[in-house]
Amino acid sequence: MLSSLRTAPIKAYRQVTLMAHTILVVEDEKRIAHWVRTYLEKAGFTTLVAYDGKTGLYMARRERPDLIVLDLMLPEMDGWEVCQTLRRESDVPIIMLTARGREQERIHGLRIGADDYVTKPFSPDELVARVQATLRRATGKMRTAEVLRAGNICLDVTAHQCRIDDAEVPLSPTQFKLLEVLMTHAGQVLTREQLVSLAMDDAFDGFDRAIDVQIRRLRQRVEHDPSAPRHILTVYGLGYKFEP
Numbered sequence: 052m053l054s055s056l057r058t059a060p061i062k063a064y065r066q067v068t069l070m071a072h073t074i075l076v077v078e079d080e081k082r083i084a085h086w087v088r089t090y091l092e093k094a095g096f097t098t099l100v101a102y103d104g105k106t107g108l109y110m111a112r113r114e115r116p117d118l119i120v121l122d123l124m125l126p127e128m129d130g131w132e133v134c135q136t137l138r139r140e141s142d143v144p145i146i147m148l149t150a151r152g153r154e155q156e157r158i159h160g161l162r163i164g165a166d167d168y169v170t171k172p173f174s175p176d177e178l179v180a181r182v183q184a185t186l187r188r189a190t191g192k193m194r195t196a197e198v199l200r201a202g203n204i205c206l207d208v209t210a211h212q213c214r215i216d217d218a219e220v221p222l223s224p225t226q227f228k229l230l231e232v233l234m235t236h237a238g239q240v241l242t243r244e245q246l247v248s249l250a251m252d253d254a255f256d257g258f259d260r261a262i263d264v265q266i267r268r269l270r271q272r273v274e275h276d277p278s279a280p281r282h283i284l285t286v287y288g289l290g291y292k293f294e295p
Protein backbone atom coordinates (compact mmCIF):
# COMPACT_ATOMS: atom_id res chain seq x y z
CA MET A 52 0.00 0.00 0.00
CA LEU A 53 2.86 2.32 0.80
CA SER A 54 4.48 1.91 -2.58
CA SER A 55 1.29 3.00 -4.27
CA LEU A 56 1.57 6.32 -2.43
CA ARG A 57 4.86 6.96 -4.04
CA THR A 58 3.76 7.81 -7.53
CA ALA A 59 1.45 10.18 -9.35
CA PRO A 60 -1.03 11.54 -6.78
CA ILE A 61 1.64 13.36 -4.78
CA LYS A 62 2.18 15.91 -7.54
CA ALA A 63 -1.39 17.04 -7.28
CA TYR A 64 -1.00 18.03 -3.65
CA ARG A 65 1.41 20.75 -4.56
CA GLN A 66 -1.17 22.45 -6.72
CA VAL A 67 -3.86 22.09 -4.14
CA THR A 68 -1.77 23.53 -1.34
CA LEU A 69 -0.41 26.47 -3.31
CA MET A 70 -2.07 29.73 -2.42
CA ALA A 71 -4.73 30.94 -4.83
CA HIS A 72 -3.46 33.31 -7.49
CA THR A 73 -4.53 36.90 -7.01
CA ILE A 74 -5.96 38.73 -10.00
CA LEU A 75 -6.30 42.51 -10.07
CA VAL A 76 -9.21 43.68 -12.23
CA VAL A 77 -8.97 47.31 -13.38
CA GLU A 78 -12.31 48.25 -14.91
CA ASP A 79 -14.41 51.36 -14.42
CA GLU A 80 -17.72 49.83 -15.43
CA LYS A 81 -18.86 48.46 -12.11
CA ARG A 82 -21.21 45.94 -13.65
CA ILE A 83 -18.46 44.39 -15.77
CA ALA A 84 -15.97 44.53 -12.91
CA HIS A 85 -18.40 42.71 -10.66
CA TRP A 86 -19.16 40.12 -13.31
CA VAL A 87 -15.47 39.45 -14.05
CA ARG A 88 -14.73 39.22 -10.35
CA THR A 89 -17.54 36.73 -9.77
CA TYR A 90 -16.36 34.40 -12.51
CA LEU A 91 -12.70 34.57 -11.53
CA GLU A 92 -13.58 33.78 -7.93
CA LYS A 93 -15.74 30.90 -9.05
CA ALA A 94 -12.68 29.58 -10.90
CA GLY A 95 -10.72 29.67 -7.64
CA PHE A 96 -8.87 32.99 -7.93
CA THR A 97 -8.61 35.69 -5.32
CA THR A 98 -9.56 39.06 -6.81
CA LEU A 99 -8.94 42.74 -6.25
CA VAL A 100 -10.79 45.47 -8.12
CA ALA A 101 -9.81 49.03 -9.02
CA TYR A 102 -12.23 51.38 -10.79
CA ASP A 103 -9.71 53.78 -12.28
CA GLY A 104 -6.21 53.63 -13.72
CA LYS A 105 -4.40 55.44 -10.94
CA THR A 106 -5.86 53.24 -8.24
CA GLY A 107 -5.09 50.22 -10.45
CA LEU A 108 -1.44 51.20 -10.68
CA TYR A 109 -1.29 51.87 -6.94
CA MET A 110 -2.85 48.48 -6.14
CA ALA A 111 -0.59 46.67 -8.61
CA ARG A 112 2.44 48.09 -6.82
CA ARG A 113 1.18 47.53 -3.33
CA GLU A 114 -0.58 44.16 -3.63
CA ARG A 115 1.69 42.56 -6.25
CA PRO A 116 -1.06 40.52 -7.94
CA ASP A 117 -0.18 37.47 -10.05
CA LEU A 118 -2.00 38.85 -13.07
CA ILE A 119 -3.84 42.03 -14.09
CA VAL A 120 -6.98 42.26 -16.21
CA LEU A 121 -6.78 45.80 -17.54
CA ASP A 122 -9.47 47.77 -19.33
CA LEU A 123 -8.25 50.40 -21.79
CA MET A 124 -10.72 53.24 -21.35
CA LEU A 125 -10.33 54.26 -17.74
CA PRO A 126 -10.70 57.50 -15.79
CA GLU A 127 -7.67 59.15 -14.15
CA MET A 128 -5.11 57.18 -16.16
CA ASP A 129 -5.92 55.05 -19.20
CA GLY A 130 -4.99 51.41 -19.70
CA TRP A 131 -2.10 52.26 -22.04
CA GLU A 132 -0.38 54.38 -19.48
CA VAL A 133 -0.97 51.88 -16.69
CA CYS A 134 0.46 49.10 -18.85
CA GLN A 135 3.51 51.08 -19.96
CA THR A 136 4.27 52.25 -16.45
CA LEU A 137 3.96 48.74 -15.02
CA ARG A 138 6.14 47.25 -17.73
CA ARG A 139 9.00 49.48 -16.69
CA GLU A 140 8.94 48.00 -13.21
CA SER A 141 7.58 44.45 -13.37
CA ASP A 142 6.85 41.36 -15.44
CA VAL A 143 3.35 40.88 -14.05
CA PRO A 144 1.17 39.29 -16.75
CA ILE A 145 -1.38 41.73 -18.18
CA ILE A 146 -4.53 40.85 -20.12
CA MET A 147 -6.13 43.85 -21.81
CA LEU A 148 -9.83 44.32 -22.37
CA THR A 149 -10.30 45.92 -25.77
CA ALA A 150 -13.33 46.94 -27.81
CA ARG A 151 -14.46 44.76 -30.67
CA GLY A 152 -13.09 45.59 -34.08
CA ARG A 153 -10.27 47.84 -32.94
CA GLU A 154 -7.39 45.93 -34.39
CA GLN A 155 -4.94 48.77 -33.84
CA GLU A 156 -5.67 48.81 -30.12
CA ARG A 157 -4.83 45.17 -29.79
CA ILE A 158 -1.62 45.43 -31.75
CA HIS A 159 -0.56 48.49 -29.80
CA GLY A 160 -1.45 46.77 -26.53
CA LEU A 161 0.69 43.75 -27.31
CA ARG A 162 3.48 46.02 -28.46
CA ILE A 163 3.62 47.95 -25.20
CA GLY A 164 3.76 44.78 -23.17
CA ALA A 165 0.33 43.26 -22.68
CA ASP A 166 0.51 39.45 -22.66
CA ASP A 167 -2.89 38.87 -24.17
CA TYR A 168 -6.17 40.62 -24.85
CA VAL A 169 -9.85 39.81 -24.68
CA THR A 170 -12.34 41.59 -26.91
CA LYS A 171 -15.48 43.07 -25.37
CA PRO A 172 -18.09 41.71 -25.19
CA PHE A 173 -16.47 38.49 -24.03
CA SER A 174 -17.66 35.30 -22.43
CA PRO A 175 -16.61 34.62 -18.85
CA ASP A 176 -15.32 31.19 -19.85
CA GLU A 177 -13.02 32.75 -22.41
CA LEU A 178 -11.63 35.25 -19.94
CA VAL A 179 -11.03 32.57 -17.29
CA ALA A 180 -9.35 30.32 -19.87
CA ARG A 181 -7.06 33.14 -20.97
CA VAL A 182 -6.18 34.05 -17.41
CA GLN A 183 -5.29 30.42 -16.70
CA ALA A 184 -3.25 30.05 -19.90
CA THR A 185 -1.38 33.31 -19.32
CA LEU A 186 -0.58 32.33 -15.73
CA ARG A 187 0.65 28.93 -16.86
CA ARG A 188 2.98 30.52 -19.37
CA ALA A 189 4.18 33.09 -16.88
CA THR A 190 4.90 30.65 -14.07
CA GLY A 191 6.53 28.22 -16.48
CA LYS A 192 8.79 31.01 -17.68
CA MET A 193 9.65 32.73 -14.45
CA ARG A 194 8.95 30.68 -11.33
CA THR A 195 10.13 33.83 -9.60
CA ALA A 196 10.19 34.60 -5.96
CA GLU A 197 8.66 31.44 -4.63
CA VAL A 198 8.60 32.09 -0.94
CA LEU A 199 7.01 29.75 1.58
CA ARG A 200 6.11 31.18 4.98
CA ALA A 201 4.81 29.59 8.13
CA GLY A 202 5.02 31.17 11.56
CA ASN A 203 8.59 32.31 12.10
CA ILE A 204 9.94 30.27 9.18
CA CYS A 205 10.51 31.91 5.80
CA LEU A 206 11.83 29.74 3.00
CA ASP A 207 12.87 31.56 -0.16
CA VAL A 208 12.98 28.72 -2.66
CA THR A 209 14.34 30.85 -5.48
CA ALA A 210 17.20 32.32 -3.45
CA HIS A 211 17.71 29.05 -1.58
CA GLN A 212 17.59 30.84 1.70
CA CYS A 213 15.99 29.92 5.01
CA ARG A 214 15.24 32.54 7.64
CA ILE A 215 13.98 31.90 11.16
CA ASP A 216 12.80 34.98 13.06
CA ASP A 217 14.49 37.03 10.32
CA ALA A 218 17.91 35.48 10.89
CA GLU A 219 19.40 33.39 8.13
CA VAL A 220 19.83 29.72 9.03
CA PRO A 221 22.18 27.61 6.93
CA LEU A 222 20.64 24.36 5.65
CA SER A 223 22.23 21.59 3.62
CA PRO A 224 20.65 21.00 0.18
CA THR A 225 18.88 17.91 1.54
CA GLN A 226 17.56 19.72 4.60
CA PHE A 227 16.39 22.59 2.43
CA LYS A 228 14.57 20.32 0.01
CA LEU A 229 13.02 18.37 2.86
CA LEU A 230 11.71 21.55 4.46
CA GLU A 231 10.41 22.79 1.12
CA VAL A 232 8.51 19.54 0.57
CA LEU A 233 7.10 19.59 4.10
CA MET A 234 5.99 23.23 3.86
CA THR A 235 4.48 22.76 0.40
CA HIS A 236 2.40 19.92 1.82
CA ALA A 237 1.60 21.71 5.07
CA GLY A 238 -1.03 19.94 7.12
CA GLN A 239 -0.64 16.66 5.26
CA VAL A 240 0.97 13.54 6.59
CA LEU A 241 3.85 12.38 4.42
CA THR A 242 5.24 8.89 4.79
CA ARG A 243 8.99 8.32 4.97
CA GLU A 244 8.78 6.81 1.56
CA GLN A 245 7.08 9.86 0.12
CA LEU A 246 9.63 12.13 1.71
CA VAL A 247 12.47 10.08 0.25
CA SER A 248 10.95 10.19 -3.21
CA LEU A 249 10.13 13.91 -3.08
CA ALA A 250 13.09 15.32 -1.20
CA MET A 251 16.06 13.08 -1.88
CA ASP A 252 17.92 13.02 -5.13
CA ASP A 253 17.92 9.87 -7.22
CA ALA A 254 21.30 8.78 -5.96
CA PHE A 255 19.90 8.42 -2.46
CA ASP A 256 19.38 4.76 -1.74
CA GLY A 257 19.32 4.79 2.04
CA PHE A 258 16.82 2.94 4.10
CA ASP A 259 13.68 5.00 4.61
CA ARG A 260 14.61 5.44 8.27
CA ALA A 261 17.50 7.59 7.14
CA ILE A 262 14.86 10.26 6.70
CA ASP A 263 14.52 10.27 10.50
CA VAL A 264 18.13 11.37 10.78
CA GLN A 265 17.54 14.19 8.30
CA ILE A 266 14.38 15.25 10.11
CA ARG A 267 16.24 15.33 13.42
CA ARG A 268 18.94 17.56 11.93
CA LEU A 269 16.37 19.79 10.34
CA ARG A 270 14.56 20.21 13.64
CA GLN A 271 17.81 21.23 15.27
CA ARG A 272 18.10 24.02 12.73
CA VAL A 273 14.58 25.35 12.54
CA GLU A 274 12.76 24.46 15.74
CA HIS A 275 13.14 26.56 18.89
CA ASP A 276 12.98 23.40 20.96
CA PRO A 277 13.94 20.41 18.77
CA SER A 278 12.77 17.95 21.43
CA ALA A 279 9.29 19.51 21.41
CA PRO A 280 8.86 20.55 17.78
CA ARG A 281 6.04 22.90 16.85
CA HIS A 282 6.28 22.68 13.07
CA ILE A 283 7.85 19.40 12.02
CA LEU A 284 5.70 16.84 13.78
CA THR A 285 6.01 13.08 13.97
CA VAL A 286 2.78 11.29 13.15
CA TYR A 287 3.16 8.02 14.95
CA GLY A 288 3.11 4.98 12.70
CA LEU A 289 2.76 7.08 9.55
CA GLY A 290 5.46 9.64 8.98
CA TYR A 291 5.77 13.39 9.33
CA LYS A 292 3.63 16.45 9.00
CA PHE A 293 4.38 20.14 8.78
CA GLU A 294 2.14 22.21 11.01
CA PRO A 295 2.09 25.89 9.97
Ligand code: CA
Nearest residue numbers: 079122124125
Ligand atom coordinates in the same frame (compact mmCIF):
# COMPACT_ATOMS: atom_id res chain seq x y z
CA1 CA B 1 -13.87 51.39 -19.46
